[in-house]
Amino acid sequence: MRTTLERMIRALLPRQYAIDGAVGALVALLCLPFALRGNFIEPWVVLVVWGSLSLRRASPGIALTISWVAVIAQMAFGASANAYNVAIPIILYATARYGDGWVRWYGLISAVVGGLVASAYTVLVTNTGVTANAEALPILVFATVAGATAGVVVLGLSWTLGQLMRTADAARQAGYERFRARQAQSLAERATVVEQERGRIARDMHDVVAHSLAVVVAQADGARYVHKGDADALARTLETVSDTARHALGDVRLLLSELRHEQEAGPQPGFADIDNLVETMRSAGLMVSYTLVGTLPDLPTGRQIAAYRIMQEALTNAMHHGEPHRDVEVTVVGSDAGVELIVQNVVGQSAPSRGTDLSRGHGLPGMRERATLAGGTLDIDASTPGWFRVIARLPIA
Structure with missing residues (x-):
């Protein structure tokens, strides 16, 4: 049986692993200059972002967990929001796009909770000097609510877009399966028609062979009585037997082994x-x-x-x-x-x-x-x- 870890990791092509790793490395390199100007923890967060982006398709659940650990460390050391936080919407998209079962719900809950927490943290960090001012409190509350709403909308839209793409893929797959089913049905119908036609051919050939053998038997019986007194009649009789048997043999070769043996009798057109x-x-x-x-x-x-x-x-x-x-x-x-x-x-x-x-x-x-x-x-x-x-x-x- 597959372990829990094996079930959480999707099998990808080597090319897909390479592309995901390259995308993660590119984002990390682009964000590294911003991280170096910030808190000492931020370069390490960039490394975590690289790993989580590399895992976003292979294991969206693990990638999202690693990302939240990095964000918690970022907030614990008082670092401000930075460019590398763009990895969070990308990974939330992946949870809805590629995740199964609880991973998708994990992504949705993370989008809501993460939007609230991140916006509140950003407002508090950027306004640490005015938190004790009673007159500024309504402004802080409004900024927190507005920021939380914006954060939930942004992260929620990322997750929703992934869900829409997943639904579109499922619709395309269902359409392909319907196309395959129609193809199989068409092939089955054609096979049925061919089989029916073979049955009709068998009925035709039944009378051809029966008639030819009847002629051969009649001519052979007649030859027994005429061969002693009439050599010319014997030659004509044998020639008729030969021609009839040759034509019958040609007709028999038209038959397939699958054709039915019991056929209806009746004259056949020509x-x-x-x-x-x-x-x-x-x-x-x-x-x-x-x-x-x-x-x-x-x-x-x-x-x-x-x-x-x-x-x-x-x-x-x-x-x-x-x-x-x-x-x-x-x-x-x-x-x-x-x-x-x-x-x-x-x-x-x-x-x-x-x-x-x-x-x-x-x-x-x-x-x-x-x-x-x-x-x-x-x-x-x-x-x-x-x-x-x-x-x-x-x-x-």
């Missing part, structure tokens, strides 16, 4: 369903301009499903966030290397700024996950003001 998708979106009120460039290649079934789903999600986003009376331009470019999908639309006035918030939507991580698992890429382009563009590229290999 390139042949893109025209129906466009017509469906038009019937829903979306103005779609569809252009096919070149010839769609013979992509494996898994990549065709990925292309269809990406276009479907992009058109849905355009319907939700785009300008309702402007065309959504859809371009599909087919080549020997693969297929490129481009969906661009005018961003509506109520849509959030895409240039700085591309990662928050639930559809974008899902589309990117599909493209990645299909061996392709997906890019988001919001560089043109007022336009939002989704570009997906899926290779044949």
Whole structure:
């Protein structure tokens, strides 16, 4: 367990210790000429001031105690207030700024009591020749009260400023923690969306693999009956088996180990369903301009499903966030290397700024996950003001 002394001393960086020591030494050097012209005790008080200022952040409670011991010694030897007494407000600020629990209350009580005592002492020392004069008594009383008020205000303001800075730091820290929490929540939401998208991909791949294996089994069974009498039929059968198995193997490689095994059955869309998708979106009120460039290649079934789903999600986003009376331009470019999908639309006035918030939507991580698992890429382009563009590229290999 930590001792009481260890709990009273804050751990600082070596650089902070060096800065505090240098500040204390600077104040002591600046005040030393004034101390040398005063009482013999005052140079020693300056040394104490150096030590207390050096400890003001590491241990505000100890620094304040040392300072009051020095002030008491100063008053005991009849020394007047001097420049080095500026250390008291600085240390009171540190008790509120860095102190915990009782140290802060210690600083507040010291500000009030110290202001009263210091002002009364200053008035009495500076007016020792008139204390016996009855006519001057009201003036002394007024000066003592005014000085006490001023002392309490000055020291109290130092402590209050430290408390305000402490509160501001706490508010900044709380804001940073809220920012971290929002970041963690955003990451969790994105992970959930990606996981959901993987589940949907698993359902797609389930039918791809089931269909391919069914074809392989049927062709293999047929080959047992035709291979003796028809060599050409056997060759065609084996070629079909090889092609089907090769495509199925490519689709299986798209699966991740985390994907679910039990999936829903049902036909899966591909390139042949893109025209129906466009017509469906038009019937829903979306103005779609569809252009096919070149010839769609013979992509494996898994990549065709990925292309269809990406276009479907992009058109849905355009319907939700785009300008309702402007065309959504859809371009599909087919080549020997693969297929490129481009969906661009005018961003509506109520849509959030895409240039700085591309990662928050639930559809974008899902589309990117599909493209990645299909061996392709997906890019988001919001560089043109007022336009939002989704570009997906899926290779044949």
